[in-house]
Amino acid sequence: MIKNYIKIAWRNLKRNKAYAAISVIGLALGIACGILIFTLITYHLSFDNFHKNPDRVFRMYTEWHDDGIGRSQGVPQPLGKTFRSDFTLAEKTARVINFRNNLITITKGNDVKKFREESGVVFTEPQYFDILNFPLLKGDKKTVLVRPGEAIITEKIAHKYFGSDNAIGKVIRLDNKVNFTITGILKDLPPNTDRKQEIYVSYGNMDEYTDKGREDNWGGVYSGSEAFTRLKPNVSVAQANAAMALIVKKHYTGRDLKVWMFKLQPLNDIHFNADLDGYADKKYLWALFFIGVFLIITACVNFVNLATAQALNRAKEIGIRKVLGSLPHQLFWQFIAETALITLAAVVIAVGLSYAALPAINHLFESEMQFDKGQLLLFIIFVSIVVVFLSGSYPGLVLARFQPILALKSKLSQKHIGGFSLRRILVVTQFSISQVLIIGAIIIVSQLNYSQTADLGFNKDAVVLLPIPQNDKMKLSTMRNRINQVQGVEKVSYCYRPPASQSNNSTDIYYNNRAESEHWGINTKQGDENFLSTFGIKLVAGRNFFPADSTREFLVNETFVKKLNLKPQDVIGKTISIDGKSIKAPIVGVVKDFYNYSFHTEISPICIMPDYRGYSTCAVKINMLHAKSSLASLERIWNETFPEELYSYEFLDDSIRKFYEMDKIQLKLVEAFAGIAILIGCLGLYGLVSFMAVRKTKEIGVRKVLGANIQHVLWLFGKEFTKLLLIAFVIAAPLAWWAMHNYLQDFKYRITIGPGIFLVSILSTFIIAAITVGYRSIIAALANPVKSLRSE
Incomplete structure (x- = not known):
């Protein structure tokens, strides 16, 4: 019996190659995403679980x-x-x-x-x-x-x-x-x-x-x-x-x-605690899990759409089978066998796609993930069973319920094959998921663009960062003089780190000889007298400190002043003590706030002070027109100053981009999954328009005989999909807003989610849908009305 099911299923699939191909591609994409997401999640959950006890x-x-x-x-x-x-x-x-x-x-x-x-x-x-x-x-x-x-x-x-x-x-x-x-x-x-x-x-x-x-x-x-x-x-x-x-x-x-x-x-x-420098927040793993589930569901929905759209074409076949004695459960299992064949082909392709995509995923995450063959086999078996019964059960039950007399007389209506409303619901489901992912991708792109183009309070362009391996005053003085003579060099500053850095020092702060320290710490930044001019940091009160090798004067930022509930002029001349009162000096200037971390974190109270013992970076502002010759000269001077060390350099803007590496990874994943969801959704749309074209064959023929032009016929299809996409958007918009509002909470400085983002999403969806249904709709609109009216 099973052999017979498979043989007949194979014949049916060969006879409907387009339907089989679209179904296989849709399921393969969904299952491949599921495999990759499953591998990614299990990889992160396995971190450091191999230790004893x-x-x-x-x-x-x-x-x-x-x-x-x-x-x-x-x-x-x-x-x-x-x-x-x-x-x-x-x-x-x-x-x-x-x-x-x-x-x-x-x-x-x-x-x-x-x-x-x-x-x-x-x-x-x-x-x-x-x-x-x-x-x-x-x-x-x-x-x-x-x-x-x-x-x-x-x-x-x-x-x-x-x-x-x-x-x-x-x-x-x-x-x-x-x-x-x-x-x-x-x-x-x-x-x-x-x-x-x-x-x-x-x-x-x-x-x-x-x-x-x-x-x-x-x-x-x-x-x-x-x-x-x-x-x-x-x-x-x-x-x-x-x-x-x-x-x-x-x-x-x-x-x-x-x-x-x-x-x-x-x-x-x-591995998961972001507050303690964890790599992967579990909420993002949960987000990936649900994206994987949604993509598999979308692929199954697509299959159901295509299968029920094909039901009318198989009406006489089912009628003859029933007349010859086939029972409903036999017809049901016949369709399950067809679904199993399609799923098997999809799984084979999905595994191949997964192996091909894994190196790219590893490159994206800088990881060394490998497929665990045992876990992968169990996952594939589980997903295959779920997909077969999720995709095949409803179409199988629909076919099994056909009345043989109606089927043989070609008098089946849409209510006999599950109704058009179900397919509407399925398409709305698919495009709701797609639009959530599209909106998510747009918001992540907008936030990253804001993070990289917003005013940071300092100049990050054309600043080269050189390491200082030794704090030798004579060497540093000589190197600065030589660098200043290089063509293209505009400014040179010694500092611990640039204004925004992943390496920061914080300590306690005593203001104006108070007995107790303040209820907040202060971020200390060692920098020489050229620190402000090199990085373009502006003073709002007072003056810059005078050149010195040790801390005799402080600069503070506006946040420091706000924490004290004072005005910038009020703190000028007041003393502060830091590092357990080991360093004490007056405040001589207040600088405009600048971001000392990424946009994920609030601006800290900051003090800037000269102290050559704390310098570990030489920041050189260069003219990019002379970048090649300037960089070569900097390398030569550095190697002659520190011959025992290994030369390296980094541009400040490249250093700042590293703050957002995980956000970029999230963006690439969302973009990829959104693209796949859209592609699967388009396949579902194609299935629906195919069903409509079959159902409306005679109606289109009558309209054309009565004088309707191609535009009117196309609108028959267009108005249906316009309604469905608008309904999908109404469902997706609040879901996407909620998800991305939570995502943006990780940024202390963030964009606002405006109406333009949702407008771009709905317009892009309409364009994609129009391209998808256009081809099949035009074929139906151009069909000969005589043939349409003669069709059974």
Whole structure:
């Protein structure tokens, strides 16, 4: 019986090639999107789930309760050590300090190799590798990183640095400051981990590498200073949080007792918590999930549309089958067999499309996703069963209910094949989904354009950023003089970072000798006297500070003044103290507000101060007409100033674009899925117009005999689709507004959702629909009325 079903189904599909092809393409596109979205979601859900006892592994984080609630994945450097020594709640606790963009130098005789490691280097306590499961291939796990001067690296880094040579015992030099001997080789990190660093060095060298005061500093938080712990089996998170509250009582006084809090973050939350530098917010994964479901539903709706539109063509076939004894359930399963064949072909094509698209998805996300064949097979089986019965059940029931006498006499009406209203509902559903995605894409594009073209409060164009690896006053002075002589160079400034940067320092602030610090922190920016002119930052009160090597004067921004409920002139001459009152100086000027983060974050209170010890960037404003020669001269001067370092540079506008990388990824995904939804929707429209053309064959013939022209006939189709698209728009507009209003809440500075966005959406949809139905409508309108009136 099953063999017979399949044989007949194959014959029917061969006889209706256009119907079969359109159905297969629609389902293949929907299923391919489902496969890719399923792979993307399972990949992100798998992050760091391979560690032992992951439910007992936590990362400590800092929470401030002051002027609002602030959070950081970083903690004061002594926190992990204190938790480990003062309490017995954990099996293991380890501190790790991450630094990025480090220079690694390897010397072999006269041969010197330099490598810039963007993912950075981690100063690591040895217990870290007991907490997290990163297997050691070479070396003794019991002694690795216990002594100062040791390093362990991954297989990939070992091959990069030493080729086929044995890396054990080799020496690497970090940032021309500290030497480390490699004592272990780690297995390459899996792609589904947020721990991207591949070079780990002894924590005991921290004081040698950076400020010695960090180990006892409870007042500062560096985002790269993290602490991990694995609790004992019978210890709850509440117990551990209570213990850390006791640490606050021990090491803080006064108002800080209420401001500072330390808590535990579960390992499986690290990848998803945006407040703590997580990569993928779960709400976006849910959005992707629903987009995938909607696309598969859209493909199924398209199939139902096409299948029921074909029902009239099969009326006599069904009538003859019933007369010859076929039962309704046999006819139902016959159509299910046809649907299964179409779905099977669609699945094969969908798998091929998925494998072809996966490299592009990996490139977009900078990931290394691969298909898990077991999971993929289960997903395909599940989706295939759902699609077969979701798509095939209704058309199968419609065909099975045909009355044989009416079918044989060609007297079936639209109510016998499910009615035209159902197909209207299906088309409205398809285009509602499409218009939601179109509106979403337009709003994301508009917000990104606003983020990149709005006035940032400073000039980001034609500014080259060069790193400063050493804070040597003589070298910096000489390099500045030489750069100023380069053709095309307009301004030069030394600073910690440009005005808007992903790397920022915040500290407490005491205004005008007040006994207590303010209830908010201040963002500190070291910059010389040319900082304002190089970046085009404007003064609104007072003056610029005088040239100096250390902080003797401050500039503050308008937000600082607003926080104090004062006017710009009121703060001129007043003193402020920062960094635990270690730096104190008067305010000499107030600058116009500028964005120091992305548009996702509010403008902070800012102070700008000279201090050559904090300079890590040389900002050079150039004339782009001389860009090529200027860049070559800058490279030569830099290499002659720092011959032991590795040269690199970046344009400021490129640096700012990195703020919105995830938004660009979201845009590309929405654009792609919107395009696919529109294409599937167009196939559904084509099915509906085909059904209308069959149903209205005689009506069109009568109208043409009575003098109707082509325009009148086309309007028969046009007015129907105009109504449906308008209904779809009425449904889609509020849904899209709600979804995108929530999306824009992630931006502190954002566009408004105006009527123009919805107008563009509906116009684009009408144009696409007109192109889709135009061809089939014109064929119906141009048909010979004599043949139309003779049709059965």
